Amino acid sequence: MSLAEPPLAELHDAVVLAHGFPLLSGVELVVEPATLTVLVGANGAGKTSLLRLLGGLVALGAGRGTVLGVDLARGDRRQLRRRIGWLGHDGSFYDDLTVEENMTFAARALGRPIEDLAAVLALIGLAERRRTITKQLSAGQRRRLGLAWLLLRRPELWLLDEPYATLDDDGRNFFDELLAEVVARGATVVLSAHDPLRTTTLAPRTLVMVGGRITGERP
């Protein structure tokens, strides 16, 4: 008999405040390991705040929460952050460094071998742009660079804030395949989007957010 695996993340009545204003107001969420969860909702619904809470990037104001075994109220959020990967919608790197310099900085900070860089950049389609200064990349290429940073890390939990926003059709297909592979390898992905994903590659669980809460699940 095997014991059921505990949830990777669990939030109960989670509240996040910013200057007294509730960004999240009582979120109930359970995320199972090796799954893909999509948060959909309008601007200001709390998608980014929820992702940041899951990543330990913002403090839990009230309620209870555990992510990767770390108690969000009393645990060491710095340790949690080392185990997650973050892809923001407004860039995830230093604009005045080249693609290669950004990746090298991340690899050295994480203590990862920089020999992996070339393979990751080739996989992500940025091998030809390795010496390009990041601010000269297109929005889609910058998104790919953020992905390359994550691929270098291979985190346990991927938190992606509107990752499809600036990708063309090829980029979306590539991204779908990548996420499918990531989940198949055992990582967990939570991403935000304005609308449910139009994909045949993935089978996500889609949660609807309104006013800082999860109000329902879409089939």
Next chain:
Amino acid sequence: MIRAALLVAAKDLRIERRSRVLLWQVVPFGVMALLICGLALGPARAGHTTAAPGLFYLVVVLVALLMVNRSQGVESSAGTRNSVATLGLDPAGIFLGKALALWVELALTAMVLLGGSVVVLHTALRGTLIALPSIVVILAALAGAGTLYGALTTGGTGPSTLLPVICLPAFAPLLIAGERSFSASLYGGALWEWWVIALVALAAYLALGILLYGVLEET
């Protein structure tokens, strides 16, 4: 901590070398400020010489404000902040690295300003050379204080326009110690006492930064 410090310092200096903000904006501003100080004092050479140490440090403080703002600015985008937070770098190392880079940039700028001081304000070259060790220490203390207080105005904890209001009270004692030691180098007086005071201030700001930078990041 040292590994993180060197990594962050190298990254900040690389960004500065690439963007050339120091070369094309900060140094010209410092030189122009020094020239205007000379013009404001009028053509009397003796008056310039007496006021030179104070004017030099006044311009250094103004330049330091610009550079602290720039140093924190490269980290200020939400995406960059979140991504770098997931690298798990030691906050004390980040503080030391940013302070080290800022100190190098201040030292380069100060060299140009000292040359300007000799030419425009007619400070004695020998006295200026004697003042160099104390200037190096004062600049390091400015870098430490600036990095510590600069962190208060980034990360959404405060607007960058608050930076001068927060930093100037911390910079004022350093300006006094610097002016006194520079004057003592030029005209004789209590040189070593002021140098020791500067060293104590440097040690205090480094200790505070190492202890508090992580707390500032978290809040």
